[in-house]
Amino acid sequence: MSQRPLVLVVAPGDEVYRGYCLRQVADAYDVAVLTTGPLTWEKPYVVDHETVPGFDDLDDLLSAAEAIATRRPVAGVLTWNEAHLTSVAQLAERLGLAVTTAESVRTCRDKAASRAAFARHGVPSARSVATASLDEALAVAEAIGFPVVVKPAAVGGSIGVIKAESAQDLAEAYAFATRGVQLHGGDNRTVLIEEYLSGPEVSVECVTHQGVTTPVAVTRKELGSEPLFEEIGHTLTAGDPLLETVAPIATAAVRATGVTGGIQHVEIRLTPTGPRVIEVNGRIGGDWIGWAVEQALGLPLARIAADIAVGVTPDLTPTRQEAVAIQILYAPESGTLVQRDIASGFAETAGWVHGPAWLMATGDKVLLPPEGDLDSARVGLVATYADTIALAVARRTATVNHIALTADHQR
Numbered sequence: 001m002s003q004r005p006l007v008l009v010v011a012p013g014d015e016v017y018r019g020y021c022l023r024q025v026a027d028a029y030d031v032a033v034l035t036t037g038p039l040t041w042e043k044p045y046v047v048d049h050e051t052v053p054g055f056d057d058l059d060d061l062l063s064a065a066e067a068i069a070t071r072r073p074v075a076g077v078l079t080w081n082e083a084h085l086t087s088v089a090q091l092a093e094r095l096g097l098a099v100t101t102a103e104s105v106r107t108c109r110d111k112a113a114s115r116a117a118f119a120r121h122g123v124p125s126a127r128s129v130a131t132a133s134l135d136e137a138l139a140v141a142e143a144i145g146f147p148v149v150v151k152p153a154a155v156g157g158s159i160g161v162i163k164a165e166s167a168q169d170l171a172e173a174y175a176f177a178t179r180g181v182q183l184h185g186g187d188n189r190t191v192l193i194e195e196y197l198s199g200p201e202v203s204v205e206c207v208t209h210q211g212v213t214t215p216v217a218v219t220r221k222e223l224g225s226e227p228l229f230e231e232i233g234h235t236l237t238a239g240d241p242l243l244e245t246v247a248p249i250a251t252a253a254v255r256a257t258g259v260t261g262g263i264q265h266v267e268i269r270l271t272p273t274g275p276r277v278i279e280v281n282g283r284i285g286g287d288w289i290g291w292a293v294e295q296a297l298g299l300p301l302a303r304i305a306a307d308i309a310v311g312v313t314p315d316l317t318p319t320r321q322e323a324v325a326i327q328i329l330y331a332p333e334s335g336t337l338v339q340r341d342i343a344s345g346f347a348e349t350a351g352w353v354h355g356p357a358w359l360m361a362t363g364d365k366v367l368l369p370p371e372g373d374l375d376s377a378r379v380g381l382v383a384t385y386a387d388t389i390a391l392a393v394a395r396r397t398a399t400v401n402h403i404a405l406t407a408d409h410q411r
Contacts, residue, residue: 002030005075007306008065010034010088011055013081015041016357016381020291021080021284021302028303032068034061048072055084061091076309080284080302085109099261099308107257108282111192112153114257121256124249124276127195134174140193141170147196150174152181159373163196163227176370197269197276202242203285204250205293205301206264207316209308213254214316215247217293219285228369232330236292237323237389246275253277263305265289288381292324295385323389325396329356329380331366335409338362340379343402353399356382366407379405
């Protein structure tokens with residue numbers, strides 16, 4: 001039997017978005033997983049497995065985890081799935097393996113609770129009020145002052161998040177956010193009306209161990225056109241001087257939530273009055289951001305999360321100095337996807353392309369925002385890397401120019 005500790009990963013997700021996470025953990029630990037169906041892409045990385053009906057029933061999770069524990073002791077529990085962070089934190093508590101409290105995880109998941117925590121601890125953020133009706137939302141928006149941001153209180157991925165420029169826009173924006181709540185749920189099912197924060201958006205990738213938070217990288221966001229806040233690209237470089245500016249605020253935000261262990265993806269707006277926190281996500285960032293941290297700095301965040309989960313102090317010494325540019329691929333219009341490919345041999349010849357990895361196949365239906373969301377709109381991802389950020393971005397442009405995406409709106 002292997003002498004490596006066993007880490008239980010709940011809801012490992014799909015291979016395109018999170019395959020690198022499971023690979024990073026399996027590089028250092030034996031891995032058991034809980035899924036809702038048979039193993040597929042996970043097989044090469046897994047030594048044990050149980051299925052559950054879903055990931056939100058604590059009794060189901062506990063029964064499956066205990067079944068694995070009868071075969072071999074479980075040393076740590078983790079997930080990188082936003083929707084199941086709270087239930088997995090509760091599972092870790094029940095197993096005596098928690099590195100942070102479920103209540104602090106719930107504070108991260110619930111944006112209203114996060115805002116209240118930021119206010120109590122003096123963390124610069126946005127004015128925010130939870131609302132239960134359109135009339136209430138209108139009164140709050142007029143008190144805050146237009147424009148405002150309307151968003152679900154506990155849904156990730158910018159789903160249901162929209163800007164309302166005026167009272168005339170608010171009814172449609174409120175319906176859009178409410179639909180996000182209905183489709184994706186969350187720990188808090190209310191709709192928030194928030195002060196609009198202008199300026200570039202970044203995320204700070206943080207590691208917290210035994211209550212000490214270390215910001216390790218800053219990701220610069222590229223967003224689509226307002227009133228939506230769709231993320232369409234990211235850039236990340238080792239040694240970004242912006243990290244020194246945003247690190248103290250990200251650290252204070254994590255501390256305010258009460259989180260004492262794990263990985264955090266802290267989103268911040270660089271406003272004219274200084275950096276202000278949008279939210280703290282108690283997980284590795286999506287859209288390959290965790291992979292970018294490994295490529296640029298040599299820091300495997302999923303492996304580091306596993307270290308923390310089993311009680312090992314992680315090594316946060318960077319071993320690489322590179323830059324990464326990520327592009328999220330969208331079809332030019334809604335409809336049936338009829339083409340999605342990259343010029344033959346381009347990626348292999350270039351040698352600095354990661355992907356493309358496809359989320360959709362030809363024949364699938366594409367529905368772009370505002371009617372659709374990231375699950376129905378994104379066709380794939382591609383990334384490039386280089387010694388400098390300028391070269392990484394130039395390579396990304398060249399790569400995207402070799403990718404063809406076509407949808408037929410009439411089919």
